Ligand SMILES: O=C(COP(=O)(O)O)NO
Ligand code: NA
């Protein structure tokens with residue numbers, strides 16, 4: 001069933017587990033997410049980035065996700081990932097999305113607060129949940145120095161002020177993760193996470209979670225992370241299966257015979273994540 005993001009994440013926050021938020025841009029990835037959630041009895045957040053909306057078309061991808069979510073036997077929220085453009089966020093709200101992220105983290109704090117508060121007021125008036133970001137979660141391509149990394153991490157006191165002044169439902173924080181594959185091993189600042197959770201006592205979001213070792217994920221969940229964004233690991237599962245399949249079978253040409261096994265490969269990765277995050281059997 002299609003529910004709001006806060007319905008899923010308030011429960012996760014109270015009961016101390018995390019829910020996967022998996023990016024999709026087509027039918028097969030969406031099916032993999034929904035089937036994985038039903039097979040592990042997990043609530044799940046299906047999210048589309050602005051790039052994914054451009055690729056699939058907002059009406060088409062909304063229809064696919066909404067249709068599969070409404071038919072599903074577990075709670076599913078439909079979330080806009082890293083919303084930066086006001087009109088795109090409004091289009092998602094008009095297309096029945098149940099959660100949106102306003103990512104104004106690149107602006108100074110005051111402006112991030114203003115921009116976020118505006119979206120919170122509109123989305124809440126429509127019964128839609130809101131995620132925002134404070135601190136900068138980079139991509140692995142950012143060649144930043146260590147102290148720049150420190151400076152980009154979320155300041156706990158600023159996060160408290162931000163949460164109070166915006167009314168945001170869940171907060172994406174920067175504690176050392178980055179989007180995309182890691183070159184070395186990511187070092188998460190668990191002390192910082194612990195402090196933020198103590199101060200804010202609300203659902204927290206971890207971006208850039210692909211490539212983070214399982215032990216670090218488990219520790220982050222135990223310290224209060226409740227939404228975990230995964231994109232790269234699912235993409236890599238798809239592509240690895242695709243390459244192997246085309247290597248092994250030079251004759252195949254039916255997209256269903258190619259995309260079907262790729263869907264299964266993505267589903268297996270997603271199921272493992274749901275079990276690792278502690279969301280299995282929570283639906
Ligand atoms: O944060 C993410 C996903 O990051 P990864 O690709 O590292 O899983 N999406 O918003
Ligand atoms: Na990552």
Ligand SMILES: [Zn+2]
Pocket residue numbers: 082179207208229
């Ligand atoms: Zn992200």
